[in-house]
Amino acid sequence: xxxxxxxxxxxxxxxxxxxxxxxxGYQSSSNGLRPVPAFIKAAEEVDKLIWxxxxxxxxxxxxxxxxxRKAREKNPDERPVGLIVxxxxxxxxxxxxxxxxxxxxxxYIIGLSCEDKGVVDEKKLARKFKEKKIEKIxxxxxxxxxxxxxxxxxxxxxxxxxxxxxxxxxxxVPVIYDVLLGEKTPRKLENPYESxxxxxSLSKKEKWAFWKDQLDKCIRCYACRSACxxxxxDECVVDSINLAVTAETTxxxxxxxxxxxxxxPQLSENFVYHFVRAIHLAGRCVDCGECERVCxxxxxxxxxxxxxxxxxxxxxxxxxxxxxxxxxxxxxxxDEDPQDFIR
Amino acid sequence: MEKILKKNSFPQxxxxxxxxxxxAPVEDGDFWNYSLIEDPKNINLDFLTTVLSPKKIIFPQKExxxxxxxxxxxxxxxxxxxxxxxxxxxxxxxxxxARALTLTDKVFGGDFIDPYYQKRRDQTLLxxxxxxxxxxxxxxxxxxxxxxxxxxxxxxxxxxxxxxYYVESFSGKGEQLINLGKGLFExxxxxxxxxxxxxxxxxxxxxxxxxxxxxxxxKILKGMFESxxxxxxxxxxxxxxxxxxxxxxxxCFDINDEVISSSPLEGQRVRTWDTCQFPNFTMHSSGHNxxxxxxxxxxxxxxxxxxxxxxxxxxxxxxxCGRCIAKCPVGIDIIxxxxxxxxxxx
Numbered sequence: 001x002x003x004x005x006x007x008x009x010x011x012x013x014x015x016x017x018x019x020x021x022x023x024x025g026y027q028s029s030s031n032g033l034r035p036v037p038a039f040i041k042a043a044e045e046v047d048k049l050i051w052x053x054x055x056x057x058x059x060x061x062x063x064x065x066x067x068x069r070k071a072r073e074k075n076p077d078e079r080p081v082g083l084i085v086x087x088x089x090x091x092x093x094x095x096x097x098x099x100x101x102x103x104x105x106x107x108y109i110i111g112l113s114c115e116d117k118g119v120v121d122e123k124k125l126a127r128k129f130k131e132k133k134i135e136k137i138x139x140x141x142x143x144x145x146x147x148x149x150x151x152x153x154x155x156x157x158x159x160x161x162x163x164x165x166x167x168x169x170x171x172x173v174p175v176i177y178d179v180l181l182g183e184k185t186p187r188k189l190e191n192p193y194e195s196x197x198x199x200x201s202l203s204k205k206e207k208w209a210f211w212k213d214q215l216d217k218c219i220r221c222y223a224c225r226s227a228c229x230x231x232x233x234d235e236c237v238v239d240s241i242n243l244a245v246t247a248e249t250t251x252x253x254x255x256x257x258x259x260x261x262x263x264x265p266q267l268s269e270n271f272v273y274h275f276v277r278a279i280h281l282a283g284r285c286v287d288c289g290e291c292e293r294v295c296x297x298x299x300x301x302x303x304x305x306x307x308x309x310x311x312x313x314x315x316x317x318x319x320x321x322x323x324x325x326x327x328x329x330x331x332x333x334x335d336e337d338p339q340d341f342i343r
Numbered sequence: 344m345e346k347i348l349k350k351n352s353f354p355q356x357x358x359x360x361x362x363x364x365x366x367a368p369v370e371d372g373d374f375w376n377y378s379l380i381e382d383p384k385n386i387n388l389d390f391l392t393t394v395l396s397p398k399k400i401i402f403p404q405k406e407x408x409x410x411x412x413x414x415x416x417x418x419x420x421x422x423x424x425x426x427x428x429x430x431x432x433x434x435x436x437x438x439x440x441a442r443a444l445t446l447t448d449k450v451f452g453g454d455f456i457d458p459y460y461q462k463r464r465d466q467t468l469l470x471x472x473x474x475x476x477x478x479x480x481x482x483x484x485x486x487x488x489x490x491x492x493x494x495x496x497x498x499x500x501x502x503x504x505x506x507x508y509y510v511e512s513f514s515g516k517g518e519q520l521i522n523l524g525k526g527l528f529e530x531x532x533x534x535x536x537x538x539x540x541x542x543x544x545x546x547x548x549x550x551x552x553x554x555x556x557x558x559x560x561x562k563i564l565k566g567m568f569e570s571x572x573x574x575x576x577x578x579x580x581x582x583x584x585x586x587x588x589x590x591x592x593x594x595c596f597d598i599n600d601e602v603i604s605s606s607p608l609e610g611q612r613v614r615t616w617d618t619c620q621f622p623n624f625t626m627h628s629s630g631h632n633x634x635x636x637x638x639x640x641x642x643x644x645x646x647x648x649x650x651x652x653x654x655x656x657x658x659x660x661x662x663x664c665g666r667c668i669a670k671c672p673v674g675i676d677i678i679x680x681x682x683x684x685x686x687x688x689x
Contacts, residue, residue: 031481037673222583266405294672
């Protein structure tokens with residue numbers, strides 16, 4: 001099991017030695033069960049760090065902010081950022097490296113192994129415990145979580161409350177790190193695409209009805225895009241005003257910028273947004289599931305990305321985020337690539 | 344007017360609303376939202392905080408302002424499109440959400456009346472429900488001059504007395520609705536009134552979260568515009584629109600011309616929700632952005648609600664529903680931010 005004491009010691013050491021400028025991790029929240037992101041700048045603050053089954057965030061997302069902040073600073077601190085990652089989050093680091101968005105020396109990676117488990121889905125947890133107030137949730141014995149409510153502590157089978165993405169995870173141990181905590185527990189993955197079974201079994205008409213219902217709910221708060229470590233573009237096609245306007249951009253250039261999508265939250269535009277995003281994440285999404293977790297209207301966004309992950313695997317034997325040196329799915333061509341779908 | 348309505352008479356009362364579109368909270372998977380109701384039997388008033396407030400009914404996310412087209416002789420034709428819908432009745436309005444509309448009234452119904460907002464507002468009747476128990480663990484209405492039984496902005500307030508509702512009306516339109524159900528209502532007895540008062544008093548005590556010293560906040564904020572405080576507090580902000588889109592008082596919008604056909608020209612000028620949390624909200628056409636980072640955007644949200652609005656209208660622009668806290672993807676908590684502001688001032 002990951003030892004919190006070891007985690008704190010490691011964090012303390014790298015901060016004391018001045019190896020990193022700060023560490024991105026998890027700390028407890030003052031008002032709820034789920035932790036919040038922590039930005040630890042000094043060795044004295046490392047006791048804030050925690051690790052529990054509700055450490056759901058993909059903190060790799062904050063490397064994007066770090067890069068933007070650094071670009072604005074006149075004399076930026078060139079030291080790396082300490083980053084606490086789970087397996088899925090480490091795959092996101094690999095994609096950022098592969099795309100040359102960051103350099104390896106921008107980040108000092110503290111990997112935490114999920115071992116035989118993963119993170120808990122808060123909604124599943126709430127459904128299971130209904131009215132009972134949950135006070136604490138811990139990694140329990142093999143394949144179990146320990147949940148403490150006002151009525152006492154109970155053990156829950158991990159699969160009952162694990163996030164869907166963790167049930168289909170192929171990287172329970174971080175795949176890139178400077179230091180690893182926890183065991184390299186081998187884990188068999190029998191049904192990597194279980195969540196797709198239901199939607200794949202539907203007819204075209206039924207699929208259309210399903211997505212119509214789901215995407216009709218979208219309020220375009222763009223939380224899915226905001227939480228995604230791969231959605232780092234400075235200029236997103238869905239923004240009707242272009243961010244990449246400078247003082248030198250002429251009126252004519254502005255006028256001629258294509259508006260790909262309208263701001264109206266109506267079905268046609270919602271489809272464009274979600275499908276464009278899904279396509280842009282093909283071969284890049286590491287299935288951290290953050291897009292779906294943050295959606296205030298519970299749109300099953302992850303299904304779109306999972307389907308494309310499956311297509312990439314089946315058609316091109318492409319898997320995301322295990323090797324930062326591999327050529328990317330979209331920008332490479334091999335003679336043996338299948339072509340039968342090109343008409 | 345004060346009346347008693349037995350719970351089993353409730354659907355019969357609603358059946359009389361034939362001239363109205365009826366909205367009520369509907370459960371959809373793990374959350375609740377207001378939806379159009381076909382059968383009064385489907386109204387369930389035992390619900391938790393809805394994802395969106397009734398704001399979405401009166402200030403819809405998309406409002407068509409006008410339609411434009413070119414006629415056969417090439418002239419540009421403009422047609423104003425004011426909302427033309429049936430009068431709506433919304434059941435299960437939380438007292439805080441109704442108060443939110445009274446705040447937005449000051450913006451859209453003040454010196455300059457917004458005809459689109461005003462028309463929908465005038466054509467929507469709000470039937471509130473006392474929050475006997477808080478519908479969210481993050482409720483803090485009592486800290487921002489509200490209460491779980493506030494009547495501000497409501498036509499009717501219903502209070503659940505187990506097998507019946509205590510029904511109070513506060514407007515002529517509310518009274519008319521009660522009159523539609525003649526024969527179904529009874530006159531409250533002294534003991535009903537006593538029970539009502541007890542429930543209302545208890546409901547206030549059940550609100551767990553509070554902002555201490557809220558009165559001091561506007562003044563402290565005034566001296567905090569340039570503070571590095573905002574850099575620290577906004578470190579985890581993802582710049583999504585959840586806090587503001589779900590907020591019952593946030594009312595910022597964008598206006599765009601959306602072209603349906605370019606030849607012959609046909610399109611609509613539409614108003615859609617916008618948010619100070621998106622970087623392009625303040626983007627100038629020169630390329631300059633006066634709110635370039637997350638710190639300035641979080642600051643704007645807090646300042647608008649607890650400084651600018653107070654200066655302009657004398658009210659906090661927050662009604663304590665807790666939606667922004669419950670749904671923030673990274674757990675940014677407005678109560679916590681304000682408590683830190685208070686400490687900063689001390």
